[in-house]
Amino acid sequence: MTVHDVARQLPGISAVRDLCRSMAMLEAILSPEWADRFYSFDAHWSASEEMASMRNGSGDEYSIVFSAAGAYVRGFAHESPMSPYAYDGPWPGVLDEVPEVFRPCVQEPAFSDEDGMPAVTVCLWREAADDGWRSGTIEFPDGYEDPDGARELFSVLAAGTAEAYQRFAEDFYEAPVDLAAVRHVYALRPLTSEVISALNPRLSPGLAPADLAEDIASIGYPQALPAS
Secondary structure (H helix, E strand, O other): OOHHHHHHHOOOHHHHHHHHHHHHHHHHHHOOOHHHOOEEEEOOOOOOOEEEEEEOOOOOEEEEEEEOOEEEEEEEOOOOOOOHHHHOOOOOOOOOOOOHHHHHHHOOHHHEOOOOOEOOOEEEEEEOOOOOOEEOOOOOOOOOOOOOOHHHHHHHHHHOOHHHHHHHHHHHHOOOOOHHHHHHHHOOOOOOHHHHHHHOOOOOOOOOHHHHHHHHHHHOOOOOOOOO
8 A cells, every 4th residue: 555545545525524533533532641642633724734643663554634725644754764854855756756835835844853854754745626635656565565664654534434443443542442432433423422422331421512612613513402
């Protein structure tokens, strides 16, 4: 699997955005401490952009920037043979064809190290008017099943199913994760105390959506307004 496979598997921009918000909301429930979360979403990353992110705690990460221009995806697998640190620069083709409208994302300091080296092994993008996701023309190194780390980075997002997230979460958190509750969040339905409790029984009994108001607002997760 490579970035080209991810580009074929991902749905449209709005669907990817919805998946990212769902995954971030599930993480907020399963992992109350933001620093320990695997998936996150910042609906107010800048005045005109939102950002989904993944950090596995071992050096692998991705960022997806959503804007009026479309969406830009950057992933970094630290053990990939295509790591920029192995060649003193990004692997040929990974960033070369990024459209001008997304060049600020390529140069974004948050996606580079302290010396300005882009931390990237995977890159794809989709402009608002595009009919699919695009990536660069790349000659991948031989002998690797996941040369750029795309499978490890994006398998849950590319699968796009509640079942895929449940499998990930049960493995990562080493605890059962209620599939019906995951489906509820994947459908972007308003949270209830019952759904929260089903997902994370270890939380304080009776934890209500209001207790997650800050996360809900940060993620931009749709939530029903209280009755007046």
